[in-house]
Amino acid sequence: MTPWIAPSILAADFSRLGEEVRAVLDAGADTIHFDVMDNHYVPNLSIGPLVLQSLRKADIKDHVDVHLMVKPVDALVEEFLKGRPQIISVHPESTEHLHRTLTLIRDGGAGAGIVFNPSTPLDVLNEVTDLVDLVLIMSVNPGFGGQAFIPSSLDKLRRAREIIDASGRDIRLQVDGGIKTDNIGAAAAAGADTFVAGTAIFGSSDYTATIRKMREEIAAHLD
Ligand code: DX5
């Protein structure tokens, strides 16, 4: 699959959120990664469904993937669907009935993603490959931007890639947390095709140059 760069707006300047989103899209981003935190499932609080709806009203019609770090999750899935995201991803620990939650997302017209924390086994993925459009491997513990990449995530990416390939389904493999220009290539080599980067992009002085460099590193490691 064509590699996608997904800037996490958690690291954007929230006082100018619309401009920041437009700027990374103009700089070549493929999807906007929208991190939602509830101070319950994760120890931090971020943004809710009205913010996505505001971006849509501000004429941002581009691809958005919503990463829900909230518990319970189903009611917020329904609220987020109103902002017409292309993907909504959920953690298995955040729902009593994952099958139902994934179905709710798809029935609402979005693609469904499943997210694995560093300590969460991949086993459940085998049960739901027909219900997911994206698998997200967390390479940090969720809750904060700016954390260091956990090296064992590379092995987990490789194992997730094997399960996806064996399924024969069209499923993206996303990696999230601590991704920078110096480790994005290793994540690509391990099988990731969709790369979340918050600090590395929004913390840089030139979004276009950073995204270009990320694409070069991905390509170099796939040769
Ligand atoms: C962590 C979030 C990530 C995070 C990525 O809970 O899911 O998307 O914002 O930020 P960086 O790239 O700074 O690690």
Ligand code: ZN
């Ligand atoms: Zn995220």
